[in-house]
Amino acid sequence: MTAMREIRERAALQNGLVSAFMVVGLIVLLSGQISRRLTFGRVHGSAIAIVIGLVLAYWGGTRTGGHRGLADMSLFGGIGLMGGAMLRDFAIVATAFEVQVTEARQAGLIGVVSLLLGTLLPFVVGAAIAWSFGYSDAVSMTTIGAGAVTYIVGPVTGAAIGASPDVMALSIATGLVKAILVMVGTPMAARFLRLKTPRSAMVFGGLAGTVSGVSAGLAATDRKLVPYGALVATFHTGLGCLLGPSVLFFAVKAVVG
Amino acid sequence: MIIYGTALLALCHLLGIFLGDLLGQALGVKTNVGGVGIAMLLLITARIYMHRKGILPKLTELGVEYWGAMYIPVVVAMAAQQDMVSALRGGPVALLSALAAVAVCAVVISLINRAERPASGALAEPVRNDNPLLNETE
Numbered sequence: 483m484t485a486m487r488e489i490r491e492r493a494a495l496q497n498g499l500v501s502a503f504m505v506v507g508l509i510v511l512l513s514g515q516i517s518r519r520l521t522f523g524r525v526h527g528s529a530i531a532i533v534i535g536l537v538l539a540y541w542g543g544t545r546t547g548g549h550r551g552l553a554d555m556s557l558f559g560g561i562g563l564m565g566g567a568m569l570r571d572f573a574i575v576a577t578a579f580e581v582q583v584t585e586a587r588q589a590g591l592i593g594v595v596s597l598l599l600g601t602l603l604p605f606v607v608g609a610a611i612a613w614s615f616g617y618s619d620a621v622s623m624t625t626i627g628a629g630a631v632t633y634i635v636g637p638v639t640g641a642a643i644g645a646s647p648d649v650m651a652l653s654i655a656t657g658l659v660k661a662i663l664v665m666v667g668t669p670m671a672a673r674f675l676r677l678k679t680p681r682s683a684m685v686f687g688g689l690a691g692t693v694s695g696v697s698a699g700l701a702a703t704d705r706k707l708v709p710y711g712a713l714v715a716t717f718h719t720g721l722g723c724l725l726g727p728s729v730l731f732f733a734v735k736a737v738v739g
Numbered sequence: 740m741i742i743y744g745t746a747l748l749a750l751c752h753l754l755g756i757f758l759g760d761l762l763g764q765a766l767g768v769k770t771n772v773g774g775v776g777i778a779m780l781l782l783i784t785a786r787i788y789m790h791r792k793g794i795l796p797k798l799t800e801l802g803v804e805y806w807g808a809m810y811i812p813v814v815v816a817m818a819a820q821q822d823m824v825s826a827l828r829g830g831p832v833a834l835l836s837a838l839a840a841v842a843v844c845a846v847v848i849s850l851i852n853r854a855e856r857p858a859s860g861a862l863a864e865p866v867r868n869d870n871p872l873l874n875e876t877e
Contacts, residue, residue, distance in 0.1 A: 502816060503812075506812045506815050506816050506819075507812070509815055509819075510811070510812060510815060528811050528814075528815075531811070531815045531818075532814065532815055532818045533818075534815075535815045535816070535817075535818030535819035535821075536818050536819070536821060536823060538819045539818065539819050539820055539821045539822075539823045540823035540824060540827075542819070542820075543822065543823050543824035543825075544824060547824075549822045549824075549825060550820045550822070551819055551820040551821055551822065551823060552819040552820055553819070553820040558819075561816050561819050561820055562820055564812075564813060564816040565813055565814070565815070565816025565817035565818070565819060565820050566817075566820075569813050569816075570813055570814070570817050571752065571756075571774075571775045571778075572748065572749075572752055572806060573806050573807065573809055573810040573813045573814075574775055574779070574810065575748060575751060575752045575755065575775060575778045575779055575782055576748055576782075576803050576804070576805075576806035576807040576809075576810065577779075577807045577810055578778075578779035578780070578782045578783050579782060579783075579786055579800070579803045579804060579807055579870070580807060580869065580870050581779070581783050583783060583787065586783075592851065596847075596848070596851065599844075599847060600844060603840070603843050603844055603847065604840035604841075604843070604844060607836060607839045607840045607843050608836040608837075608839075608840055611832065611835050611836040611839060612832060612836065615831070615832045617832070626832065626836060627836075629833075629836070630836045630837060630840040634770065638768075638769055638770055641769075642769070651825070651829075652829060652830075652832055652833055654822075654825065655825055655826055655828065655829025655830075655833035656829060656832070656833040656836050656837050656840075657837075658821065658822055658823075658825060658826035658829070658833075659826045659827075659829060659833050659834055659837035659838075660837040660840055660841055661821070662821065662823070662826055663837055663838065663841045664841060665818065667841065667845075671845060674845070674849055675845060675848050675849050675852060676848075676849060676852035676853055676855070677852070679855065681852075681855055682848075682852040682855060685848055685851045685852055686848050686852075689844045689847055689848045689851075690841075690844055690845075690848065691844075693775070694817060694821070697810075697814055697817075698814045698817065698818055701810065701811050701814045705810075705811065705873060708810060709779070712775070712776075712779070713776055713779050713780075714776070716773055716774070716775035716776035716779070717772070717773040717776050719770060719771075720759065720762075720763060720768065720770060720771060720772030720773045720774075721772070721773075723763075723768045723769065723770045723772075724766055724768045724772065
């Protein structure tokens, strides 16, 4: 029996990506059934699949103590490749093939405006809350505020302006919570957000930020809107890393001294 | 051949990332600036150009569309490797600033989208999507 198990585990280990295809296929199958049978189609299958993914990530994280969720368990290492930045971006770029150019062009300006708002607003909110919790120096406020933009902008900004490790960790945690909130909350709030047209998806992509949050949130809401939101959201991290350690840091310094 | 489509996608992806890195370098930022977005624009342009020239056969398109259709499964795999434990361990500061940031942005998104004129004439039709591999997700 143990020999059987060993052979089976070795097969999965040596074929990481292929195992990941199978695991994700099972998750999608299961969530499709849950969507149809338990919610009568009211909750999108992909929304359930993403939540199952997040729960598995939590399980993996507590089992291994690592930072990559399920991907840290050797048996599920292929998940790391399948859902990693390389294939994620490859699939996002592929969705551009579906973009209706006229619609995207019409929303170009409002996309840029929401991109700027999407950097500024979370930053101000994050920095203000950091201040109210006693992180009242400019470096900590900027780092935590930047974390509220995305979980990449946070540490990049923090490293550039010399934040302490615990503030960096807090900043990353802020960005992670934000991404997860956007992933799970978007399908629930879709009606309130008026998320229906390509233009509205571009506004969403700019303001909600975080590629992972936007891409999963839109996938769970309406797959057709994905390319429009992603097109704008992919500029989010770059813009945040540009403004965070420079303009925004100086502004905070000017305010709190 | 189907590989032509996938290779075109790969070319746009790499070129976009490269240009995004260059842009980041030029702006003095340590990260890639909009590489994926640039790649998307390149692919859109390539599609229109090749379509007009009549050098975009169905099979080539399928080489791209397969990856577009794999998007949701890839996102599920992405969700499965989020650092949930760190996120939940961030405590009240992380939780509150993230919640407040998301709430403020949601209100602004809602306001901007409410201002959108309800489907100006020709746009009244629902969003189209001609990826043949996606029909089942509807």
